[in-house]
Amino acid sequence: MTTGRPRLGVMGGTFDPVHHGHLVAASEVAARLGLDEVVFVPTGRPSLKEHAVVTEPEHRYLMTVIATAANPRFTVSRVDIDRPGTTYTVDTLADLRAERPEADLYFITGADAIAKIAAWKDVDRLWDMAQFVAVTRPGHRLSLDDVPPGAVTEVEVPALSISSTDCRRRAAAGEPVWYLVPDGVVQYIAKHGLYRGQDD
Ligand SMILES: Nc1ncnc2c1ncn2[C@@H]1O[C@H](COP(=O)(O)OP(=O)(O)OP(=O)(O)O)[C@@H](O)[C@H]1O
Ligand SMILES: O=C(O)c1ccc[n+]([C@@H]2O[C@H](COP(=O)([O-])O)[C@@H](O)[C@H]2O)c1
Numbered sequence: 001m002t003t004g005r006p007r008l009g010v011m012g013g014t015f016d017p018v019h020h021g022h023l024v025a026a027s028e029v030a031a032r033l034g035l036d037e038v039v040f041v042p043t044g045r046p047s048l049k050e051h052a053v054v055t056e057p058e059h060r061y062l063m064t065v066i067a068t069a070a071n072p073r074f075t076v077s078r079v080d081i082d083r084p085g086t087t088y089t090v091d092t093l094a095d096l097r098a099e100r101p102e103a104d105l106y107f108i109t110g111a112d113a114i115a116k117i118a119a120w121k122d123v124d125r126l127w128d129m130a131q132f133v134a135v136t137r138p139g140h141r142l143s144l145d146d147v148p149p150g151a152v153t154e155v156e157v158p159a160l161s162i163s164s165t166d167c168r169r170r171a172a173a174g175e176p177v178w179y180l181v182p183d184g185v186v187q188y189i190a191k192h193g194l195y196r197g198q199d200d
Contacts, residue, residue: 013043020160020179040074043057066182066185162180
């Protein structure tokens with residue numbers, strides 16, 4: 001259905017670091033759903049991440065800015081990193097709704113994230129705040145068993161078997177991350193010595 005309202009994709013993530021799997025997912029969803037813009041929203045303090053050490057928000061924010069800079073439809077928001085406390089999507093969507101009252105919101109998540117959505121804060125409120133978009137991801141089965149009918153749109157995206165966990169492990173071990181993350185992000189990681197000596 002076309003409402004004539006701007007269509008704003010919201011790509012939330014820890015982005016530690018941002019990689020080509022994130023970028024291709026956002027680009028594909030934008031093309032398939034006719035989104036006018038995709039705003040990347042790095043988390044402040046993620047709530048369900050298993051690894052103990054999450055890189056400083058400012059580094060993750062800047063890597064996301066570098067990675068998205070060339071795409072005129074991609075932007076980056078500070079709403080989650082500027083809000084104190086744990087990051088919850090219910091707050092992300094409320095803040096973006098306040099900033100962009102004219103837009104329809106499409107929250108983009110991977111198959112692994114949507115599988116855990118029943119445990120998200122105030123999950124029952126989320127469905128009215130945005131349309132959810134679940135993208136395929138290698139190694140994860142996309143299941144919409146726990147979500148209300150029609151609340152989530154499935155989009156198959158080009159399969160890139162890349163994770164931030166593997167990028168961190170590689171950077172810590174001195175192995176290449178070239179072509180897994182954008183060139184500017186490779187250089188940013190090296191310049192700031194991110195992940196060096198880190199054990200997930
Ligand atoms: N390769 C990928 N293909 C499709 N979706 C992805 C891919 N990598 C991440 N995503 C999705 O992007 C969003 C943000 O992901 P996140 O920043 O947690 O990256 P990650 O690679 O899953 O990180 P980590 O390995 O640290 O758990 C999530 O919804 C996730 O499912
Ligand atoms: O709201 C929640 O309870 C919640 C729990 C886990 C993840 N999320 C959101 O899902 C997105 C991906 O999170 P992550 O941890 O996989 O990087 C990001 O925008 C998170 O804020 C949200």
